[in-house]
Amino acid sequence: MTVRALVLGTTGFIGGQIARAAVERGWSVRAARRRDGFCGALDDLGVEWVRADLNDPGSLATAMRGVEIVFHAAARYVHTGRGIDRAVAEACAEMDRVLSAFRQSGAQRLIYTSTLTTIGPTLVPGQPTDERSAYIPGTAGDAYHEIKWAMECDALSSGLPVVALCPTVVFGPGDVHLSISKPLLAIARGQVKFSLNGVINVIDVRDVAQAHVAAAERGRVGERYILGGRNVSLRDFITMAARVSNVPSPRLRIPDAVVNAVGSLSHWLPGDPAAALRTLHLLQPLNNAKAADELGLSPRPLEDTLRDALTWFRTHNYL
Numbered sequence: 001m002t003v004r005a006l007v008l009g010t011t012g013f014i015g016g017q018i019a020r021a022a023v024e025r026g027w028s029v030r031a032a033r034r035r036d037g038f039c040g041a042l043d044d045l046g047v048e049w050v051r052a053d054l055n056d057p058g059s060l061a062t063a064m065r066g067v068e069i070v071f072h073a074a075a076r077y078v079h080t081g082r083g084i085d086r087a088v089a090e091a092c093a094e095m096d097r098v099l100s101a102f103r104q105s106g107a108q109r110l111i112y113t114s115t116l117t118t119i120g121p122t123l124v125p126g127q128p129t130d131e132r133s134a135y136i137p138g139t140a141g142d143a144y145h146e147i148k149w150a151m152e153c154d155a156l157s158s159g160l161p162v163v164a165l166c167p168t169v170v171f172g173p174g175d176v177h178l179s180i181s182k183p184l185l186a187i188a189r190g191q192v193k194f195s196l197n198g199v200i201n202v203i204d205v206r207d208v209a210q211a212h213v214a215a216a217e218r219g220r221v222g223e224r225y226i227l228g229g230r231n232v233s234l235r236d237f238i239t240m241a242a243r244v245s246n247v248p249s250p251r252l253r254i255p256d257a258v259v260n261a262v263g264s265l266s267h268w269l270p271g272d273p274a275a276a277l278r279t280l281h282l283l284q285p286l287n288n289a290k291a292a293d294e295l296g297l298s299p300r301p302l303e304d305t306l307r308d309a310l311t312w313f314r315t316h317n318y319l
Contacts, residue, residue, distance in 0.1 A: 003027040004067045005216070006107075008052060008098070009074035011040030013175040014113055014167065017209035018071050019047055025213050032063050032074075041174035054094040060101035069216045070102055073113040076151075077179060078143045091147040095154045102160060109161045111215050114152040116168045116201065116286060117145045117279075119226060128231060128285035131166070131224050140279045156222060163215045164224035165208075168286055171305050172205035173312035181309065187238055188245035188310055188319055195235040195250050201286040202237065203229035204305040207297065214295040228288035229299035237302075244306045 005022050009015030010031035022029045023045055031042065032052035039049075052063040054074055064070055076094070078087045102110050117140070120133035135149045155162045175181040186192050211227050219225065232240075242249040291297040313319045 003069060003216075004030070005069040005071060006030045006032060006050075006063055006067045007071045007073060008032045008054070008063075009072070009113070010042065010047070011038055012073060012075065012177060013041075013179050013181075014075070014170060014205060014208055015071070015073035016040045016042050016174050016176070017172070017205045018073055018113075018212045020045060021206070021209035021213050022071075023047065027069075027213075030063065030067060041176050054097060057097050057101060060097055061104060064101050064105035064107055067105070068108045070098075070105070070107050070110045071113070071212055071216070072098055072110060072155075073212075075113065075115075075179075076144075076147055078147060084143045084146050087143040088146050088150050092150050092154055095151045099155065099158050099160060109163065109216055109221070110155070111212055111219070112152070112155045112162055112164045113212070114155075114164045114166045114224065115148045116166055116226070116228070117282070118149050118152045118164075118166055118224070119286065122284065128287040130287040131226055131290055140282060142279055145279065145282075152224070156224065161221045163219035163221060165212060165215055165219075165291075166224055166226050167208045168201035168203050168226065168228040170203055170205050170208055171309050173308055174205065175309070176316075178318075181313070184241055184306070184309060185313060185318060187241040188247065188313070190245075190247040192238060192242075193250050195238045196280065198234045198280055198283040199231055199285050200234060200237060200283055201228040201231050201288075202302055202305070203227055204300050204308075207299050211291055211295050211297050214297075219295060225291040225295060225297075226286050226288050227291055227297060228286045229305075230302045231285040232302065234283075240303060241306050244303060245310060 005027050007015050007019045010019050011033045019029050029047045031047040031049050034053050050063045052059045076091050118135045120135045122129035123133050152164050208227050239249045
């Protein structure tokens with residue numbers, strides 16, 4: 001029997017690739033969007049489009065009718081140091097509407113796309129952190145961290161058959177909104193003239209999508225999984241991205257003291273660059289062993305991911 005799945009957030013980066021992976025798996029996919037006519041990166045994909053809005057309970061109920069699996073990948077990107085409580089309340093209200101519609105739908109499993117920011121500091125000094133460690137509320141001073149932590153907690157404590165997935169830094173084809181890929185494009189354009197200290201974990205969006213499908217089939221309810229690929233220093237990442245882009249690698253490295261000083265001044269500024277400075281100290285190596293063991297996660301080489309992402313951006317006139 002064909003599995004019927006709904007993807008919330010289909011016109012986004014990760015959601016679009018989840019829909020693609022589900023279609024490739026042979027599933028019947030219902031693709032949710034807020035406005036008619038916009039297909040994200042899925043112009044070539046045979047899906048059933050339906051209108052759904054996280055602020056409209058009726059549209060969510062209609063979208064979920066008759067499906068077995070719901071993928072909730074409609075992420076919120078609110079980066080600010082101000083109005084955090086209000087932003088969290090609004091995000092949790094959206095999550096509550098999704099959970100309520102799911103409860104009424106009779107669907108069998110909800111796969112929630114969380115994020116790496118809900119993972120806390122390592123419990124074993126010197127070792128990459130894993131799912132056992134939880135984000136400490138208030139640590140980041142940024143709305144996004146508080147929102148994603150609150151939403152993940154609401155989902156996993158709902159008593160519903162929820163699996164939470166925590167992708168790390170995601171690159172690859174199909175980021176139509178440039179939700180994550182702005183730094184990669186800046187490197188490819190030769191606009192990045194310096195590197196920073198720190199370590200990030202990077203994964204391909206296609207591997208993230210495959211893990212979502214696997215989680216729907218065999219992920220353990222009530223669990224969360226880090227969807228991570230390679231741990232790499234920021235300097236090595238920028239150097240690799242520059243090499244793949246055929247531009248010179250930056251030679252200048254900004255000292256931590258300067259970054260921290262600028263980050264403290266950026267506390268009241270909105271936007272991705274300010275948030276990156278505010279939260280740079282939270283970057284850390286991550287352990288993907290649980291997803292590898294239970295979901296079959298097998299990340300592809302980082303250089304392949306960067307090359308394929310840049311090829312997609314050139315093909316679609318972003319570069």
